[in-house]
Every structure is written in C-alpha cells, then in structure tokens.
Amino acid sequence: MPPPFEAVLEAPFGKLGVRAAGGALRELVYLPESTPAVDSDDDLIRTLARQLDAYYSNPNATFDVPFAPAGTDFQRRVWNAIRAIPCGSVITYGTIAKQIGSVPRAVGQACGDNGFPILIPCHRVVSASGIGGFSHHTDGYLLNIKHWLLRHEGVMLI
Structure with a gap:
C-alpha cells in the first residue's frame, strides 16, 4: 500500500x-x-x-519544482517526449511511438504510468481517432479531468 x-x-x-x-x-x-x-x-x-x-x-504557466520520476528507460523516453509537447497542442500515441521507435500501445501504457500529471502533461497525448484514455481509464472522473485540462489549454478536440 x-x-x-x-x-x-x-x-x-x-x-x-x-x-x-x-x-x-x-x-x-x-x-x-x-x-x-x-x-x-x-x-x-x-x-x-x-x-x-x-x-x-493561465495554462502557459511553468513549473520548476523538483520532482524525481521513477520508471524504466522506456518510460522516461516517453515522458521526455510528452514534456516537449507545447501547451495548447496535442500529439498522438502513434506519433510519439514513431519518434522513439516503439508502438502506440506501449506509449499509452507509459502515459498511464506517469506519476507527475500536469508536470509531465500526458493529457496532451491522444488517440488517432479521438481523445483516447487517461491514467489507464477510458471513462469516469479521470477522463473528465483530461477533458477539463484540454479545454483549459484551448484544445477543442472534445
């Protein structure tokens, strides 16, 4: 626990x-x-x-608090790619997968394992056919949070 x-x-x-x-x-x-x-x-x-x-x-505000992400080398590559997505933009799991030489499902798993949401803005990663999941969920309050964050950043996917 x-x-x-x-x-x-x-x-x-x-x-x-x-x-x-x-x-x-x-x-x-x-x-x-x-x-x-x-x-x-x-x-x-x-x-x-x-x-x-x-x-x-202001969704363009920045963060400089120290954080210590744990994770595999693969997860860190995914998280670094996510940190490069500018506010107000989204990118697909597949695009990140191509950037790092992987597959979309593995990228989605690494997104779901992100221990620093907002600081590592995994809400900016979406499916090729829509919003995708969030924190290993496809409905409920977690997906509502993804919707809120994307609307807050001016992304009109939803």
Whole structure:
C-alpha cells in the first residue's frame, strides 16, 4: 500500500494528492472531488500549490519544482517526449511511438504510468481517432479531468 499523501490540493477538476520526500516531489495523483483536502506546511508543497494555481489561471504557466520520476528507460523516453509537447497542442500515441521507435500501445501504457500529471502533461497525448484514455481509464472522473485540462489549454478536440 502506498504511503499517505503529504497533501491533498484543491483543483478545478477535483483534488490532487501529493507525495514528497527528500526535497522533491515523488508522486502526484488525481483524486475525486469527494476526497478531503489536506494542508501542508512543507515549502516544496506550498510552492507546487502556488504553481498549480498559476497554471489553473493561465495554462502557459511553468513549473520548476523538483520532482524525481521513477520508471524504466522506456518510460522516461516517453515522458521526455510528452514534456516537449507545447501547451495548447496535442500529439498522438502513434506519433510519439514513431519518434522513439516503439508502438502506440506501449506509449499509452507509459502515459498511464506517469506519476507527475500536469508536470509531465500526458493529457496532451491522444488517440488517432479521438481523445483516447487517461491514467489507464477510458471513462469516469479521470477522463473528465483530461477533458477539463484540454479545454483549459484551448484544445477543442472534445
């Protein structure tokens, strides 16, 4: 069982659970609106909260909080490709797969395993035939979050 969250932050689309240790973010997790908020006095988490609030106000806001992505070499290649997608743009799983010499399904799995959503904007990766899935889901509140993020960034796929 994963450790509890150091904070649960309010977001326009629900909540965002935060795990941090050693001066770096360790994981961000989308949570349903019904999850109780949890405040934190940690400077890193307060900085993250300010930067997220700036993003919610302006999708072109940037993030500079330290985070420590774990993952395989393949996952890191996918995540680096995702980080290069500009705000307001989308790219398909297949396009990333071609860029890194892989297949779309593997790229989708790596997207779903992304432990730093918004910071590594996997919501900008879509299917060739529509919005695709999100965080290993194809419906429910997680897909609603993907819709919200894309609308917020001015992408009109939906």
